[in-house]
Amino acid sequence: AQKVTQAQTEISVVEKEDVTLDCVYETRDTTYYLFWYKQPPSGELVFLIRRNSFDEQNEISGRYSWNFQKSTSSFNFTITASQVVDSAVYFCALTETSYDKVIFGPGTSLSVIP
Amino acid sequence: EAQVTQNPRYLITVTGKKLTVTCSQNMNHEYMSWYRQDPGLGLRQIYYSMNVEVTDKGDVPEGYKVSRKEKRNFPLILESPSPNQTSLYFCASKPVGRNNQPQHFGDGTRLSIL
Numbered sequence: 001a002q003k004v005t006q007a008q009t010e011i012s013v014v015e016k017e018d019v020t021l022d023c024v025y026e027t028r029d030t031t032y033y034l035f036w037y038k039q040p041p042s043g044e045l046v047f048l049i050r051r052n053s054f055d056e057q058n059e060i061s062g063r064y065s066w067n068f069q070k071s072t073s074s075f076n077f078t079i080t081a082s083q084v085v086d087s088a089v090y091f092c093a094l095t096e097t098s099y100d101k102v103i104f105g106p107g108t109s110l111s112v113i114p
Numbered sequence: 115e116a117q118v119t120q121n122p123r124y125l126i127t128v129t130g131k132k133l134t135v136t137c138s139q140n141m142n143h144e145y146m147s148w149y150r151q152d153p154g155l156g157l158r159q160i161y162y163s164m165n166v167e168v169t170d171k172g173d174v175p176e177g178y179k180v181s182r183k184e185k186r187n188f189p190l191i192l193e194s195p196s197p198n199q200t201s202l203y204f205c206a207s208k209p210v211g212r213n214n215q216p217q218h219f220g221d222g223t224r225l226s227i228l
Contacts, residue, residue: 009154033214043224045204047216091156095213100145100164101172102217106156 002027004094004105012111013082021077021108023092029053031097034068034075039089039107048090051075082112116141120205120220127195128228135190135223137205144210146188147172147217148180151202160203163188164210195227 003026013019025034036048049059051068059066063080079086092105118139127133139146147162149172159172163182177199179191188207192199202224206217 004156006156035216037216043202044221045219050214050216052214097213100208100210100213101159101162102147104149104156104158106154 002094002096002101002103004092004103006090006092006105006108008108009106010109010111012113015084015112015114016081018078018080019082019110019112021079021090021092021110023075023077023105025073025075025092025094027073027094027096029096029098033095033097035093035095035102036066036075036077037091037093039091040085041088045091048077079110082110084112084114086110087112116218118205118207118218118220120203120223122223123221124224126226126228129196130194133192133195133225135192135203135205135225137188137190137220138186139188139205139207139218140186141207141218142185143207143218144185146182146205146207148178148188148190149204149206150174150199151204151222157204160190192225195225197227200225200227 005024032053034051038046065078067076089107089109091107093102095102121136144165148160149157151157158174161180163169205220208217
């Protein structure tokens with residue numbers, strides 16, 4: 001069965017610290033897609049990144065980086081030199097090739113303290 | 115501009131008073147879905163639709179109805195709302211079968227049932 005786990009419910013860091021948000025998933029499919037979304041205090045959901053299961057390259061976008069490890073079924077998200085604007089709830093999500101449904105993790109609430 | 119529009123954004127109402135939350139998308143997407151977001155539970159799917167006149171239950175369909183008479187619209191109906199349906203609701207859309215594509219989300223509807 002599909003499942004996404006985000007074990008960290010809430011994280012607080014001081015501005016400029018690095019922080020990693022964990023995401024562990026379960027799927028029986030060999031081809032699947034992983035996503036990260038950000039939900040700022042204003043409430044909307046903002047798409048951050050997509051990763052295909054057959055592409056294990058890590059990705060960096062500015063202060064954001066993602067580490068995809070198929071061997072441990074993890075897709076972790078690191079924010080370098082965090083800023084107050086990074087304060088949000090972050091969701092990891094999974095979808096399989098043959099099934100349109102998207103499974104979301106419970107989310108991690110990140111607070112960056114100035 | 116590609117968008118998913120939900121209305122209303124906020125609603126406070128009383129138990130038993132029927133309400134409808136509208137959702138409209140302008141991207142000609144076949145797949146539309148409704149989620150509710152509750153603290154610690156992430157986004158849970160209520161109903162989804164693969165195309166016009168095709169709808170199916172998600173994980174938490176009890177107490178909700180949907181319809182898909184036109185491709186662009188996917189209203190969520192609460193025929194007899196109860197306090198346990200107080201939540202943040204999101205509508206989303208994407209092309210069917212394109213599971214590598216992120217969903218487009220509306221801005222959310224915050225419902226309070228007293």
